[in-house]
Amino acid sequence: MIRTYEEAVTWIHERLRLGMKPGLARMEWMMEKLGHPERRVRAVHIGGTNGKGSTVAYLRSILQAAGYSVGTFTSPYVEQFNERISINGEPIRDEEIVELVQVIQPLADELERTELGGPTEFEVITAMMLYYFGKKRIQDIVLIEVGLGGRLDSTNVIYPLVSVITNVSYDHMNILGDTLAQIAAEKAGIIKSGVPLVTAVNEPEAREVIAKTAAERKAKTYWLGVDFAVSHQQTTAEGEQFSITTPFAEYRDLRIHMPGAHQIENAATAVMAAELLRLNYSFLIEPEHIHDGLAMAAWPGRFERVSDDPLVIIDGAHNEAGIRALVDTVRTHYSDKRVHVLFAALADKPLERMIRLLDELAETITFTTFDFPRAAAADALAALSSHPQKAVTDDWTGWIREKKKQIGDDELLLVTGSLYFLSEVRKLLKTDAN
Structure with missing residues (x-):
């Protein structure tokens, strides 16, 4: 029992x-x-x-x-x-x-x-x-x-x-x-x-x-x-x-x-x-x-502004339509910002088309993975990107903490992809804020 x-x-x-x-x-x-x-x-x-x-x-x-x-x-x-x-x-x-x-x-x-x-x-x-x-x-x-x-x-x-x-x-x-x-x-x-x-x-x-x-x-x-x-x-x-x-x-x-x-x-x-x-x-x-x-009305993890200084937004855009809506929203609301993207996703998604849209938006794009059965490997994600400023990290926790120290007033840190990943990121950011 x-x-x-x-x-x-x-x-x-x-x-x-x-x-x-x-x-x-x-x-x-x-x-x-x-x-x-x-x-x-x-x-x-x-x-x-x-x-x-x-x-x-x-x-x-x-x-x-x-x-x-x-x-x-x-x-x-x-x-x-x-x-x-x-x-x-x-x-x-x-x-x-x-x-x-x-x-x-x-x-x-x-x-x-x-x-x-x-x-x-x-x-x-x-x-x-x-x-x-x-x-x-x-x-x-x-x-x-x-x-x-x-x-x-x-x-x-x-x-x-x-x-x-x-x-x-x-x-x-x-x-x-x-x-x-x-x-x-x-x-x-x-x-x-x-x-x-x-x-x-x-x-x-x-x-x-x-x-x-x-x-x-x-x-x-x-x-x-x-x-x-x-x-x-x-x-x-x-x-x-x-x-x-x-x-x-x-x-x-x-x-x-x-x-x-x-x-x-x-x-x-x-x-x-x-x-x-x-x-x-x-x-x-x-x-x-x-x-x-x-x-x-509010819904966590959906274009959620989790920090103002530095500016950090998390969004659970986990398919092509979601990424397209995310890109449009960033361009509408933050056209004056240089965007640094951290992306992790499940392997069974249309990843190539999703990453192509993020490539067009990002100043830099970094790929990572997380502890979940269907999570795509960071290297596999990076291989689908043609961005000149792409990178890979297995330590997304350390990467986020370091990136937050580096970005200026004209920059935006955007963490996106799987909602399962966003759940872990949100916990980290809330813990750090406290």
């Missing part, structure tokens, strides 16, 4: 040995054994290639501003494992993790003895979350982020109030497919019969697949740029300012503190989802809740 938090987290992470096993059969088996807690969860289901976490942050902040208690399920974590299951932005307690593992572990052991095989790490965490929000701590609303894809993702056992697909671009192609149409078909798997869909998908190939699936399932779809739109965009010293028009209301002079045009899209998508909760499910969300919620 697991009795401590350390034992519980170790047991969960040991499930990584089972890898990824797409499919819902094991989740459905566990939900049946648990008395179907997923049926008691009032949820918004949020999928897409990029922007899921930020969209969760905006929507949670809006709902909290309106006085609701909001559960969230997100991945990966940035500071501690517990934050994957949170209430009003506060991670659940260590002892609650232990209690949840004590419920799920016997089921996992029993499932392992069946022809379905044992549940993966993500399936275990998803089952813990659904049991927690369905049986132990029922919330006004739970925002559930898709882990990978959608159709076969373990979160897809829920039947949400609203579905959201932020965007579709190239990522996890070894699992989801190597065309936008194939990837979009996996993302579209979260669309449920009669459940309204909000989406910022704009690639024609992906839009066609999303629209066809939504029509087949009679899911009323609200498209960014068609059914709801952003206007009067302008960059501010603190982030972005813009207005949003939906079929039901207009919100002027909204402000967010997460910079970038992509964050405006994420915020608009969250506002449209909030509108549907208000109109279809009687959530009492007023215009001031939209304004206040967006202004208060």
Whole structure:
């Protein structure tokens, strides 16, 4: 019997040995054994290639501003494992993790003895979350982020109030497919019969697949740029300012503190989802809740300014679309700075295209690696770069500390790549700051 938090987290992470096993059969088996807690969860289901976490942050902040208690399920974590299951932005307690593992572990052991095989790490965490929000701590609303894809993702056992697909671009192609149409078909798997869909998908190939699936399932779809739109965009010293028009209301002079045009899209998508909760499910969300919620929203590791002197920004841009958005944001907000990049990534990403974009931005670029099973070697990353000022380091901790001493007022240290890497970097920078 697991009795401590350390034992519980170790047991969960040991499930990584089972890898990824797409499919819902094991989740459905566990939900049946648990008395179907997923049926008691009032949820918004949020999928897409990029922007899921930020969209969760905006929507949670809006709902909290309106006085609701909001559960969230997100991945990966940035500071501690517990934050994957949170209430009003506060991670659940260590002892609650232990209690949840004590419920799920016997089921996992029993499932392992069946022809379905044992549940993966993500399936275990998803089952813990659904049991927690369905049986132990029922919330006004739970925002559930898709882990990978959608159709076969373990979160897809829920039947949400609203579905959201932020965007579709190239990522996890070894699992989801190597065309936008194939990837979009996996993302579209979260669309449920009669459940309204909000989406910022704009690639024609992906839009066609999303629209066809939504029509087949009679899911009323609200498209960014068609059914709801952003206007009067302008960059501010603190982030972005813009207005949003939906079929039901207009919100002027909204402000967010997460910079970038992509964050405006994420915020608009969250506002449209909030509108549907208000109109279809009687959530009492007023215009001031939209304004206040967006202004208060934050999401660690997403273009996060972790130091002002020297200027250090970390951003978990872990695929090509993410890097492109990052480069655009740096050029918009810090065009006067010389940029020094530190980059680490997982080996299964489209690394050559990602590095090419960073090469164009950087004054210097340094490649490193970190302790994670799928992390790419620093030398392998550097081999993909054509930058005249490229370098390699295996000691990224020492490199960051030294670089912070060297850069001047006209320079910016940008640490980017895998969110798993950013989690370690953020801990270092916060420790040093204290």
